[in-house]
Amino acid sequence: MxxxxxxxxxxxxxxxxxxxxxxxxxxxxxxxxxxxxxxxxLPSEAALMQHYNVARMTVRHAMQELQGEGLxxxxxxxxxFVRSRPPVKRLASDRFARRHRKEGKAAFIAESxxxxxxASVDMIDVREGSPxxxxxxxxxxxxxxxxxxRSRRYSLDGRPVELATSYIPxxxxxxxxIMDANPGPGGIYARLEEQGRTLDRFTEDVFTRMPTRxxxxxxxxxxxxxxxxxxxxxxxxxxxxxxVCDTIMSGDAYQLSYELPAH
Amino acid sequence: MxxxxxxxxxxxxxxxxxxxxxxxxxxxxxxxxxxxxxxxxLPSEAALMQHYNVARMTVRHAMQELQGEGLxxxxxxxxxFVRSRPPVKRLASDRFARRHRKEGKAAFIAESxxxxxxASVDMIDVREGSPxxxxxxxxxxxxxxxxxxRSRRYSLDGRPVELATSYIPxxxxxxxxIMDANPGPGGIYARLEEQGRTLDRFTEDVFTRMPTRxxxxxxxxxxxxxxxxxxxxxxxxxxxxxxVCDTIMSGDAYQLSYELPAH
DNA sequence: TGTTAGTAGTCGTCTGGACGAGTTGAGGAG
DNA sequence: CTCCTCAACTCGTCCAGACGACTACTAACA
Numbered sequence: 238m239x240x241x242x243x244x245x246x247x248x249x250x251x252x253x254x255x256x257x258x259x260x261x262x263x264x265x266x267x268x269x270x271x272x273x274x275x276x277x278x279l280p281s282e283a284a285l286m287q288h289y290n291v292a293r294m295t296v297r298h299a300m301q302e303l304q305g306e307g308l309x310x311x312x313x314x315x316x317x318f319v320r321s322r323p324p325v326k327r328l329a330s331d332r333f334a335r336r337h338r339k340e341g342k343a344a345f346i347a348e349s350x351x352x353x354x355x356a357s358v359d360m361i362d363v364r365e366g367s368p369x370x371x372x373x374x375x376x377x378x379x380x381x382x383x384x385x386x387r388s389r390r391y392s393l394d395g396r397p398v399e400l401a402t403s404y405i406p407x408x409x410x411x412x413x414x415i416m417d418a419n420p421g422p423g424g425i426y427a428r429l430e431e432q433g434r435t436l437d438r439f440t441e442d443v444f445t446r447m448p449t450r451x452x453x454x455x456x457x458x459x460x461x462x463x464x465x466x467x468x469x470x471x472x473x474x475x476x477x478x479x480x481v482c483d484t485i486m487s488g489d490a491y492q493l494s495y496e497l498p499a500h
Numbered sequence: 501m502x503x504x505x506x507x508x509x510x511x512x513x514x515x516x517x518x519x520x521x522x523x524x525x526x527x528x529x530x531x532x533x534x535x536x537x538x539x540x541x542l543p544s545e546a547a548l549m550q551h552y553n554v555a556r557m558t559v560r561h562a563m564q565e566l567q568g569e570g571l572x573x574x575x576x577x578x579x580x581f582v583r584s585r586p587p588v589k590r591l592a593s594d595r596f597a598r599r600h601r602k603e604g605k606a607a608f609i610a611e612s613x614x615x616x617x618x619a620s621v622d623m624i625d626v627r628e629g630s631p632x633x634x635x636x637x638x639x640x641x642x643x644x645x646x647x648x649x650r651s652r653r654y655s656l657d658g659r660p661v662e663l664a665t666s667y668i669p670x671x672x673x674x675x676x677x678i679m680d681a682n683p684g685p686g687g688i689y690a691r692l693e694e695q696g697r698t699l700d701r702f703t704e705d706v707f708t709r710m711p712t713r714x715x716x717x718x719x720x721x722x723x724x725x726x727x728x729x730x731x732x733x734x735x736x737x738x739x740x741x742x743x744v745c746d747t748i749m750s751g752d753a754y755q756l757s758y759e760l761p762a763h
Numbered sequence: 764t765g766t767t768a769g770t771a772g773t774c775g776t777c778t779g780g781a782c783g784a785g786t787t788g789a790g791g792a793g
Numbered sequence: 794c795t796c797c798t799c800a801a802c803t804c805g806t807c808c809a810g811a812c813g814a815c816t817a818c819t820a821a822c823a
Contacts (some may be wrong), residue, residue, distance in 0.1 A: 256777075293778090294777070297804085298776085306712075313785050314784070333762055442757050444751075445708040492707055496701060496704075498700075499596055557808075574773095577814070
């Protein structure tokens with residue numbers, strides 16, 4: 238066994254930096270310096286214990302630091318590996334161009350074609366219910382007013398990337414294909430425009446935070462990966478809110494792109 | 501000592517859910533259910549050890565889970581507290597309206613006035629150097645070409661919220677006030693327009709990830725708080741890139757707002 | 764009155780050990 | 794040759810204890 242040549246670091250006992258942080262530093266430098274590539278296996282806990290002559294908890298603490306930063310992922314029974322960054326996807330500003338709806342494409346499908354990925358949707362659920370206060374405010378309805386709630390999960394090439402929940406005022410949705418799991422070509426925006434609610438503009442409010450456990454589970458998120466929360470409000474030509482969409486997006490799968498005029 | 505009434509949970513030894521996760525679940529429910537409010541102190545490690553009859557490491561592990569989720573913050577020597585969400589700041593779409601520059605206001609200053617916060621800038625550094633490849637690509641310069649690099653830190657009411665680094669082609673910056681720590685009224689965009697490079701549009705690419713240690717230090721980020729990385733490119737009427745700004749923003753201090761036409 | 768030293772309570776770090784559970788690969792049974 | 798068993802290796806969880814450092818409060822002191 239030649240051992241791991243990447244383990245060149247030594248603990249500085251005189252340093253006031255905690256030992257587990259020094260170990261994490263060494264490994265982090267190995268990753269960022271390219272001596273360890275995405276997918277590579279880090280030295281096992283046992284190897285690090287021996288190399289640095291420390292207790293196992295100390296090594297584990299260092300490993301957890303790296304996992305918390307999203308640099309590494311542990312796999313039970315196999316080892317700890319350098320995280321590989323999947324290719325990012327791009328959200329164009331013309332995402333909601335009417336042209337796409339005219340072609341019968343929903344935004345997510347049109348977008349995924351650009352990057353050559355296979356888009357799919359599952360966990361579709363349509364029901365009536367009450368919106369959260371922050372949703373009700375944007376939709377300009379009372380919080381105790383019933384609205385139609387459409388939730389679904391989007392995946393690219395089988396990998397879940399986005400959880401979306403749309404809220405539509407009941408009078409615009411009831412009795413239309415918006416209540417169907419599959420709302421038809423062009424998605425629900427096409428159905429709204431068929432009712433004469435011509436879409437005029439959208440606002441998007443973007444937040445970032447760590448996922449809840451439920452979100453991490455549904456999006457198969459590795460530890461240390463934050464999510465985008467994007468709340469989009471769609472307005473028609475009369476300035477009425479016709480839909481609010483609350484979306485949780487895997488932070489490592491998305492890059493949001495916007496174009497702003499200097500006006 | 502009446503003890504903590506919030507500690508109603510008991511460990512289920514039959515459950516296959518790890519003990520430290522069960523403890524974290526109890527505390528999480530207490531926080532999310534409102535029995536513990538932002539700023540409240542969680543039971544001490546000693547209290548939890550006694551209540552659940554477990555070892556200290558088990559309790560600490562539970563606490564770290566909550567801190568990793570951003571729900572709680574430990575303060576050395578004081579206790580662990582429920583995180584209080586500071587008021588969010590809003591990035592309007594008219595952030596770069598020429599009107600603001602005409603009034604001699606830089607974007608950050610104009611914006612902070614809206615929320616009634618006192619804006620300040622420090623750690624200003626101006627130098628010449630080479631851009632990162634992803635910056636060079638946006639700026640349409642070679643990666644080995646010298647550009648002017650302006651970095652600074654923005655704070656609101658004394659709290660650091662944003663680290664920004666601007667890259668400007670050398671021929672547009674050298675010999676102008678852009679090289680000064682204080683570039684004058686209206687900021688560097690006003691200086692660029694004075695040279696006849698009228699700004700036409702901006703693109704913004706938004707990413708989210710966990711902060712590096714350096715970023716966490718400079719932004720005083722609590723554990724479990726992700727950051728936005730926003731790369732803005734400014735174009736003039738000729739379509740030339742006149743500036744690329746790479747910004748790291750505290751994820752819990754910002755809400756990004758965009759307006760999109762349906763065109 | 765104002766300051767200082769002490770003390771109790773709290774979290775941070777580290778040791779050394781124990782057992783459980785998932786993964787892998789080699790060697791043996793068929 | 795195929796399949797299965799099993800041992801070795803790996804990470805996950807938990808215990809019991811030790812010392813250090815920071816905070817807040819109190820009591821003694823100047």
